[in-house]
Amino acid sequence: MTVEAAPETVRGLMRAGITHVVGIPDNTSGPLFHETARHAAIRLITVAREGEAFAIACGLWMGGASPLVVVQNTGLLEAGDSLRGTALRMAAPIPILVTGRGYEKMSRSGLGAGHGVSLASLTRGDVDSAAVLTEPTLTAWGVPYRICGEHDDPVAAIEELVARAQESERPTALVLTRALP
Amino acid sequence: MLTIAQLLEPLARHRTDEVVVTTMSVVRPWGRISDNDLDFASADSAMGHAADLALGIALARPGRGVICLNGDGSMLMSLGTLATVVEAAPRNYILVVSDNGEYEITGHQPVPAAGRIDHAALAEAAGFRNVFRFDEARAWTKRVTEVLCAPGPTFVHAVVEAGEQGPIGRGDHEQARYLRSSLAESARSVRAALTARPL
Numbered sequence: 001m002t003v004e005a006a007p008e009t010v011r012g013l014m015r016a017g018i019t020h021v022v023g024i025p026d027n028t029s030g031p032l033f034h035e036t037a038r039h040a041a042i043r044l045i046t047v048a049r050e051g052e053a054f055a056i057a058c059g060l061w062m063g064g065a066s067p068l069v070v071v072q073n074t075g076l077l078e079a080g081d082s083l084r085g086t087a088l089r090m091a092a093p094i095p096i097l098v099t100g101r102g103y104e105k106m107s108r109s110g111l112g113a114g115h116g117v118s119l120a121s122l123t124r125g126d127v128d129s130a131a132v133l134t135e136p137t138l139t140a141w142g143v144p145y146r147i148c149g150e151h152d153d154p155v156a157a158i159e160e161l162v163a164r165a166q167e168s169e170r171p172t173a174l175v176l177t178r179a180l181p
Numbered sequence: 182m183l184t185i186a187q188l189l190e191p192l193a194r195h196r197t198d199e200v201v202v203t204t205m206s207v208v209r210p211w212g213r214i215s216d217n218d219l220d221f222a223s224a225d226s227a228m229g230h231a232a233d234l235a236l237g238i239a240l241a242r243p244g245r246g247v248i249c250l251n252g253d254g255s256m257l258m259s260l261g262t263l264a265t266v267v268e269a270a271p272r273n274y275i276l277v278v279s280d281n282g283e284y285e286i287t288g289h290q291p292v293p294a295a296g297r298i299d300h301a302a303l304a305e306a307a308g309f310r311n312v313f314r315f316d317e318a319r320a321w322t323k324r325v326t327e328v329l330c331a332p333g334p335t336f337v338h339a340v341v342e343a344g345e346q347g348p349i350g351r352g353d354h355e356q357a358r359y360l361r362s363s364l365a366e367s368a369r370s371v372r373a374a375l376t377a378r379p380l
Contacts, residue, residue, distance in 0.1 A: 021242065045240065045269055047233075048261025056265075059237020062221075062368055064376040067237070078335035084229025086234065090368040 006023035007035045012155035020060050022053045023070035028099040050075030057094045058086040059164045073134040077126045087171035090148035095165040096173040102128025103177040145173035183341045185210045187318035191325045192296045199246035199313040204231035204345040206285040207250040212357020218374040220359045224349045229258025239274040244380050246273050263307035266334050279346040281343040304336035316340040
């Protein structure tokens with residue numbers, strides 16, 4: 001498989017040197033899983049639960065590979081102890097692509113960055129609490145992150161994510177709140 | 182039942198260049214009989230994820246055997262790993278569940294369904310290529326080389342006696358060399374050892 005022959009997102013991963021994609025698909029990342037599965041240059045490892053993904057990714061890194069973890073923000077929250085006990089504790093340069101469920105609803109509701117977490121925001125019927133908790137949780141866990149929104153180039157952002165993780169030698173996240181190409 | 186020594190000593194004798202990942206009550210007993218730069222203790226780490234970490238190493242280094250010495254409590258924390266392993270299908274992966282029926286480290290509390298849940302049957306139903314069950318030392322000692330040579334993914338359910346291991350730390354107070362460095366240092370050390378060798 002040449003870089004030119006792969007779809008745009010997979011091309012970006014290949015340029016960034018990613019060898020394995022590890023995670024669970026959702027509606028946003030589904031096309032990435034689909035395309036990765038079709039191209040032999042990058043191995044797809046679909047896990048049963050998100051916590052597995054961080055430990056597998058750390059094992060891959062220990063073995064000399066360059067994995068990318070792809071999970072929805074709900075799965076990120078589920079995987080807290082695994083992320084803490086593997087990638088963070090090891091200071092492993094694992095790039096994490098977090099697809100952001102609920103960001104559109106959160107935006108429509110008038111809540112935004114810096115809104116803070118409150119019982120009121122977590123229980124509002126027009127808000128998805130997964131989105132409310134994503135960034136405060138990443139901050140609390142000490143995982144640096146950036147947001148990739150509607151006006152950003154997701155392929156460039158993923159390539160930059162990989163570079164940031166490697167440069168900083170720590171798990172680093174990109175929260176994707178828009179569709180992939 | 183096997184004692185933990187009866188489980189580990191034949192494995193240490195026949196182990197050649199495999200990576201060995203340990204966790205929980207197996208960590209110190211393995212560290213007493215093995216001092217190898219490809220030993221890694223999943224201690225001071227994420228609960229229930231040693232088998233996943235070992236899977237990652239096996240997938241990155243397909244030419245090298247990887248053995249995970251897991252506990253039954255740890256296995257129960259992430260049973261979905263069985264499906265993930267089968268899907269990934271690493272031929273170089275051996276998952277050993279040391280089943281003492283309890284959380285030994287925290288003071289001998291029984292795990293859920295202790296003595297009733299059949300880990301070998303779970304692995305077989307999940308689709309592991311080779312599944313072994315041992316509840317006495319002679320059969321294990323006799324077949325350990327067969328286990329090591331079988332094409333994986335391979336699962337070993339070993340019924341063992343509980344020991345007296347307490348909470349595991351990292352630092353100079355620990356006897357085993359692989360517990361004297363931090364998790365981050367230990368991970369980098371194994372990484373350096375692995376990447377210095379051919380795939």
